Amino acid sequence: xxxxxxxxxxxxxxxxxxxxxxxxxxxxxxxxxxxxxxxxxxxxxxxxxxxxxxxxxxxxxxxxxxxxxxxxxxxxxxxxxxxxxxxxxxxxxxxxxxxxxxxxxxxxxxxxxxxxxxxxxxxxxxxxxxxxxxxxxxxxxxxxxxxxxxxxxxxxxxxxxxxxxxxxxxxxxxxxxxxxxxxxxxxxxxxxxxxxxxxxxxxxxxxxxxxxxxxxxxxxxxxxxxxxxxxxxxxxxx
Numbered sequence: 001x002x003x004x005x006x007x008x009x010x011x012x013x014x015x016x017x018x019x020x021x022x023x024x025x026x027x028x029x030x031x032x033x034x035x036x037x038x039x040x041x042x043x044x045x046x047x048x049x050x051x052x053x054x055x056x057x058x059x060x061x062x063x064x065x066x067x068x069x070x071x072x073x074x075x076x077x078x079x080x081x082x083x084x085x086x087x088x089x090x091x092x093x094x095x096x097x098x099x100x101x102x103x104x105x106x107x108x109x110x111x112x113x114x115x116x117x118x119x120x121x122x123x124x125x126x127x128x129x130x131x132x133x134x135x136x137x138x139x140x141x142x143x144x145x146x147x148x149x150x151x152x153x154x155x156x157x158x159x160x161x162x163x164x165x166x167x168x169x170x171x172x173x174x175x176x177x178x179x180x181x182x183x184x185x186x187x188x189x190x191x192x193x194x195x196x197x198x199x200x201x202x203x204x205x206x207x208x209x210x211x212x213x214x215x216x217x218x219x220x221x222x223x224x225x226x227x228x229x230x231x232x233x234x235x236x237x238x
Contacts, residue, residue: 004179005075006197007082007089010186010212011230014069017086018062041160045110045153049141050132056154057135060104060123068092071185074234079179081172083191085156098168098175100193106155107139108166110146115166118155163192176200181207185230189216 009017036055038044044052063086072092080097082089085104089097105123109116127134136144139152146153163169172193176182182201187194201208201222208223210216211233215225226233 001180002178003079003181003183004175004197005078005080005183005185006187006194007071007075007080007084007185007230008187008191008194009084011071011075011082012063012066012069012084012086012088013186014071014231015066015086015088016063017066017084017088037159040156040158042158043160045158046146048144049139049146049151050136050144053135053139053154054131056104056156057123057126057131060121064105064123069231071230071234074237079175081175081193081197083187083193098172100163100167100169100172101157101191102155102167104154104156107152108155110148110151110153112148121152121154173200176206177204179206181209183209183211185211185233187212 039052039055066086066088068088068091072088072094075089075097076093078094080089080094081100082097083101085099085101087099087103087105089099090103103118105121106118107121108118122138125134125138136142139146141147141151157163157167173196176197177200179201182197184194184197189195189198198208198218200206202220205222208220209226210223211226211228211230213227213229215227217225228236
């Protein structure tokens with residue numbers, strides 16, 4: 001049986017990384033003038049890149065020293081798609097997982113089209129004493145104005161962007177269609193990729209397990225619920 005695991009922020013919570021929608025989550029932390037939903041957009045990168053980069057830099061610094069937990073390690077040899085951008089699945093040793101929303105420790109060339117190869121992001125070189133200027137220099141943005149094919153942006157899927165081949169969407173869909181079973185762990189089902197996967201599973205009659213202490217309930221006979229944490233689940237699975 002081919003099992004596809006699809007994970008969300010709940011998996012990384014045990015590593016000390018805040019979830020998005022929890023009380024201490026990223027979506028509760030904006031900037032002085034903008035909400036998170038406005039910060040995490042291509043429009044903000046284009047028109048206010050110093051605010052955009054500073055927000056992502058602060059996100060990166062909250063977990064740059066965090067390591068993978070038991071769940072990441074258990075998933076290290078599994079067929080995996082994650083919504084998380086923390087790169088902990090890579091640190092755990094999974095070299096064939098799909099980071100469907102990108103990875104914040106990487107960046108890509110700013111392009112309108114094409115598939116710019118992700119590369120290491122220079123967050124560790126940031127001079128916090130001159131934060132905004134330092135970020136603009138490191139991402140090659142002059143006069144607070146990103147230039148296509150010259151500047152760089154974090155390798156993160158933004159709210160006003162679409163799933164594209166840059167984020168391996170074709171391969172992700174193929175893994176969904178090829179699965180005999182999908183296991184969703186630590187996700188609130190508030191993003192497009194989980195809706196897409198669940199729709200494919202229901203239409204193709206693929207077995208579904210949802211692992212969550214307080215799961216979202218769907219009206220489908222193909223779905224079973226494991227009302228437990230991710231760590232409890234892997235301990236039960238062995």
